[in-house]
Amino acid sequence: MQKFPVPSLPRAATRTNTLRRPLYSQWQRLKHSIPEDVATLAKLADLNPSKLSTTNTTTPKEVMPPEELVFGRSFTDHMLSAEWTASQGWLPPKITPYQNLSLDPATCVFHYGFECFEGLKAYKDSTGAVRLFRPDKNMARLNQSASRIALPTVDGSCLTALIAKFVALEERFIPSVRGYSLYLRPTMIGTQRTLGVGPPGSALLYVIASPVGPYYPTGFKAISLEATSYAVRAWPGGVGDKKLGANYSPCIVPQTQAATRGFHQNLWLFSEQGENGETEEQVTEAGTMNVFCAMVNKGTGKKELLTPPLDGTILPGVTRDSVLELAKERLVPEGWNVVERKFTMKEVAEASDEGRLLEIFGSGTAAVVSPVRNISWQSRLVDCGLKEGEEAGPIAKRMKAWIEGIQYGDEDHPWSFKVSG
Amino acid sequence: MQKFPVPSLPRAATRTNTLRRPLYSQWQRLKHSIPEDVATLAKLADLNPSKLSTTNTTTPKEVMPPEELVFGRSFTDHMLSAEWTASQGWLPPKITPYQNLSLDPATCVFHYGFECFEGLKAYKDSTGAVRLFRPDKNMARLNQSASRIALPTVDGSCLTALIAKFVALEERFIPSVRGYSLYLRPTMIGTQRTLGVGPPGSALLYVIASPVGPYYPTGFKAISLEATSYAVRAWPGGVGDKKLGANYSPCIVPQTQAATRGFHQNLWLFSEQGENGETEEQVTEAGTMNVFCAMVNKGTGKKELLTPPLDGTILPGVTRDSVLELAKERLVPEGWNVVERKFTMKEVAEASDEGRLLEIFGSGTAAVVSPVRNISWQSRLVDCGLKEGEEAGPIAKRMKAWIEGIQYGDEDHPWSFKVSG
Numbered sequence: 001m002q003k004f005p006v007p008s009l010p011r012a013a014t015r016t017n018t019l020r021r022p023l024y025s026q027w028q029r030l031k032h033s034i035p036e037d038v039a040t041l042a043k044l045a046d047l048n049p050s051k052l053s054t055t056n057t058t059t060p061k062e063v064m065p066p067e068e069l070v071f072g073r074s075f076t077d078h079m080l081s082a083e084w085t086a087s088q089g090w091l092p093p094k095i096t097p098y099q100n101l102s103l104d105p106a107t108c109v110f111h112y113g114f115e116c117f118e119g120l121k122a123y124k125d126s127t128g129a130v131r132l133f134r135p136d137k138n139m140a141r142l143n144q145s146a147s148r149i150a151l152p153t154v155d156g157s158c159l160t161a162l163i164a165k166f167v168a169l170e171e172r173f174i175p176s177v178r179g180y181s182l183y184l185r186p187t188m189i190g191t192q193r194t195l196g197v198g199p200p201g202s203a204l205l206y207v208i209a210s211p212v213g214p215y216y217p218t219g220f221k222a223i224s225l226e227a228t229s230y231a232v233r234a235w236p237g238g239v240g241d242k243k244l245g246a247n248y249s250p251c252i253v254p255q256t257q258a259a260t261r262g263f264h265q266n267l268w269l270f271s272e273q274g275e276n277g278e279t280e281e282q283v284t285e286a287g288t289m290n291v292f293c294a295m296v297n298k299g300t301g302k303k304e305l306l307t308p309p310l311d312g313t314i315l316p317g318v319t320r321d322s323v324l325e326l327a328k329e330r331l332v333p334e335g336w337n338v339v340e341r342k343f344t345m346k347e348v349a350e351a352s353d354e355g356r357l358l359e360i361f362g363s364g365t366a367a368v369v370s371p372v373r374n375i376s377w378q379s380r381l382v383d384c385g386l387k388e389g390e391e392a393g394p395i396a397k398r399m400k401a402w403i404e405g406i407q408y409g410d411e412d413h414p415w416s417f418k419v420s421g
Numbered sequence: 422m423q424k425f426p427v428p429s430l431p432r433a434a435t436r437t438n439t440l441r442r443p444l445y446s447q448w449q450r451l452k453h454s455i456p457e458d459v460a461t462l463a464k465l466a467d468l469n470p471s472k473l474s475t476t477n478t479t480t481p482k483e484v485m486p487p488e489e490l491v492f493g494r495s496f497t498d499h500m501l502s503a504e505w506t507a508s509q510g511w512l513p514p515k516i517t518p519y520q521n522l523s524l525d526p527a528t529c530v531f532h533y534g535f536e537c538f539e540g541l542k543a544y545k546d547s548t549g550a551v552r553l554f555r556p557d558k559n560m561a562r563l564n565q566s567a568s569r570i571a572l573p574t575v576d577g578s579c580l581t582a583l584i585a586k587f588v589a590l591e592e593r594f595i596p597s598v599r600g601y602s603l604y605l606r607p608t609m610i611g612t613q614r615t616l617g618v619g620p621p622g623s624a625l626l627y628v629i630a631s632p633v634g635p636y637y638p639t640g641f642k643a644i645s646l647e648a649t650s651y652a653v654r655a656w657p658g659g660v661g662d663k664k665l666g667a668n669y670s671p672c673i674v675p676q677t678q679a680a681t682r683g684f685h686q687n688l689w690l691f692s693e694q695g696e697n698g699e700t701e702e703q704v705t706e707a708g709t710m711n712v713f714c715a716m717v718n719k720g721t722g723k724k725e726l727l728t729p730p731l732d733g734t735i736l737p738g739v740t741r742d743s744v745l746e747l748a749k750e751r752l753v754p755e756g757w758n759v760v761e762r763k764f765t766m767k768e769v770a771e772a773s774d775e776g777r778l779l780e781i782f783g784s785g786t787a788a789v790v791s792p793v794r795n796i797s798w799q800s801r802l803v804d805c806g807l808k809e810g811e812e813a814g815p816i817a818k819r820m821k822a823w824i825e826g827i828q829y830g831d832e833d834h835p836w837s838f839k840v841s842g
Contacts, residue, residue, distance in 0.1 A: 070615075070617075071616065071617055072527065072615050072616025072617050073615045073616075073617075075527060079526060098526070099526075100523040100524055100525055100526070101523070101524055101525075101526055101531075102521045102522070102523050103521055103522055103524065104521055104522075105500060105519070105520075105521070105522055105608070105627055105629050106493065106496060106606075106629060106631075109530070109531065110522075110530065110536055110608055110610055110666070111536065111538050111606070111608060111666055111669070112666050112669035112670050113534050113536065113665070113666030113667045113668070113669055113670040113671075114666075114670045115531055115532065115534065115670075117532050147674075148671065148674060149670035149671060149673060149674070150670070150673040150674055150677065183616070185527075185532070185616060187526070187531055187532060189531055190670070194491075194493050194494045195492065195493025195494075195604070195606060195631060196491075196492055196493050196494075197669055197672070197673070197676075197708075197709055198673065198676075198677070199673050199677055206526055208526050208527060210527075210616060229658075230658065231658050231659075232656060232657065232658030232659055235653055235656035235659060236653065237650075237651065237652050237653030238652075238653050238656065238659075238671070239671045244534070244667075244670070244671070245531070245532055245533050245534030245535075245666070245667070246534045246665075246666070246667035246668075246670060246671060247534070247667075248532070248533035248534055248618055249533050249534040249535045249536075249570035249571070249611070249665070249667060250534075250569065250570060250659070250660045250665070250667060251618070252570060252571040252618070252619065252620050253568075253569065253570070253571055255618075255619075256571065256619070256620055273694065287618075288618055
């Protein structure tokens with residue numbers, strides 16, 4: 001598969017009435033992809049944390065009891081935002097009371113899907129200090145998502161600094177209970193108020209925050225998946241590896257259809273013709289999570305932790321990357337192979353039949369890891385290796401403990417970013 | 422390729438904490454796809470034109486001189502809108518002054534791409550009567566788009582009736598000049614204010630209107646295309662045949678990159694392995710238009726008008742359908758074959774080299790037809806059959822005349838829907 005190429009420099013184009021917008025703004029947005037020494041056009045303003053203004057709410061909300069929290073339903077007192085225009089760049093960022101956005105009905109975010117987002121959490125450690133988890137990864141991905149849909153990029157460390165200030169202001173909303181956190185949602189939308197299909201001349205970046213409980217309030221629970229091959233989430237050359245709104249709404253019907261048949265999520269397969277001409281149904285993602293599969297290799301007898309490679313159809317999850325890194329550091333010395341490669345549902349079913357399938361789990365910011373009990377595929381239910389009554393395999397359990405240990409600051413680790421305290 | 426299946430009836434699902442929302446709303450939305458006699462649940466309110474309320478603007482805008490109109494930049498005095506909730510169905514529709522939407526920053530349209538739209542035009546005929554063109558096709562497609570992303574459907578004839586009332590109110594904005602019209606943009610967005618990924622429990626349908634001039638103010642102009650194969654617009658099992666916001670933002674960078682190299686639009690290719698194992702680059706769409714190719718068949722020597730079939734990767738354009746219907750009615754008697762089949766860039770280039778390529782044109786609501794002069798593909802420029810100095814081939818010219826003749830009411834035709842007069 002071909003990679004999305006580095007944008008080349010604009011040169012004098014034959015302009016016609018179908019191309020009215022100047023290319024200057026486009027060029028400004030692409031300039032991060034090209035060497036600095038050719039970026040000779042006037043420098044637009046970058047996101048500047050020193051210009052932050054804060055307007056405190058006059059009607060502070062009551063903090064909800066942790067047990068009543070539902071993911072993404074209640075929000076904190078404030079929001080962080082910054083506007084961008086093609087002629088000025090990023091305007092001074094603001095913290096304001098949480099409030100509605102007022103947008104012209106012609107705004108391009110409503111029509112052409114100019115929107116991308118991130119998801120990360122702020123955790124309170126045992127000393128009361130507030131920590132983020134690998135925010136640099138979220139910032140890098142935000143820029144990859146934004147530039148793929150002609151939205152502006154930001155300086156990641158500046159946005160992290162702003163988020164740190166925002167989180168510090170909202171600290172009282174972060175429950176001091178293990179498993180709880182403050183979910184942060186950086187969002188960027190195109191705000192141009194015209195219906196022509198082209199790069200937005202203005203955008204809005206904002207961050208809202210929602211206090212959340214553990215994904216499994218009753219404890220770690222294994223889920224059942226339904227394999228989906230009638231609909232396809234992502235394609236080589238598409239945008240499945242970007243965190244765009246475009247990737248989510250088309251997933252709802254397959255997900256709810258799986259739910260009507262009693263499954264918690266669907267498992268996205270991607271069909272490709274294998275070398276023998278047979279159709280191979282590759283495992284890609286589970287609902288909105290990356291997928292890991294632990295099995296004993298048929299040939300070598302060695303234990304392997306598999307996950308699909310980042311070939312452009314897989315979201316580069318921060319938790320996915322963390323699982324891979326920790327597995328290389330802590331499981332390889334125990335004799336495991338850690339492999340990013342394509343694998344098929346047929347392989348999974350075969351390993352299950354032969355007793356070689358150890359466990360399957362999803363990974364994501366919401367649940368950290370989510371163990372899978374079984375997968376409905378081609379009129380059969382593939383057992384994923386959990387023992388009866390068991391809700392998680394040993395790798396899922398250990399990964400959850402390792403990652404949460406870093407997130408909550410039990411383990412001193414460079415992935416944990418201290419905001420305050 | 423498999424079709425998206427008819428949703429099956431929800432049955433008692435094993436509910437867990439990851440599936441908190443009742444399935445009732447989902448069921449209500451899917452019910453149009455299943456036989457009426459099993460739709461026994463309480464009937465939700467449908468969109469009801471008799472409940473329309475109208476609030477007239479107190480600050481009417483000045484009508485712009487036609488020559489100053491730019492597509493989708495200025496709008497009329499009012500907008501039509503209706504809210505939907507999963508528990509109540511469609512609330513009474515309203516015509517109000519054109520105004521901003523006020524939405525919570527957590528609203529799902531900003532995060533997960535819950536948005537779809539339509540585009541159609543209102544024309545003033547020589548008697549001053551206002552006409553729409555095949556609005557039933559737009560309504561049907563709106564419902565296909567909406568239901569694919571778990572948004573509610575509407576009764577198409579009710580929405581058309583409402584649009585007719587809206588257009589009648591805004592009649593003064595429709596220029597009485599041939600080539601001018603009032604562009605209508607029905608839009609539906611998900612308005613649920615939570616971050617959980619699931620079917621929206623509420624939605625907003627609105628229609629805004631923009632007076633527009635001819636796509637080519639200086640006359641019919643042939644365009645140059647750059648073939649794109651590094652990025653893919655749509656794929657089997659995806660949503661490329663729906664008018665979703667999701668399909669537009671990912672197209673901008675390839676489009677602007679083509680522009681930087683002097684091309685007006687890009688031509689989306691889709692690569693598939695042919696029977697001989699060779700990669701076939703199929704022609705799919707040009708920018709945001711469908712594509713037609715007129716060539717002499719190498720074997721039969723007969724003239725053929727080709728367009729890619731509606732295999733799930735092609736937007737089912739109303740103009741595309743109109744071109745096909747008119748070609749069957751008016752070109753077949755002249756000896757043409759009219760064929761919906763996949764064809765490749767290699768075929769096009771071969772026909773060009775052998776002098777068999779007659780003309781290529783795009784079709785869409787904006788320009789009706791848009792003739793193509795040449796296509797940049799694999800380091801060569803494929804000439805598309807126009808003579809030097811010629812801006813359109815005979816088929817493109819005749820199609821434009823035929824379709825506009827119906828749109829502006831010169832020809833009495835069932836496709837023209839009289840709103841007033």
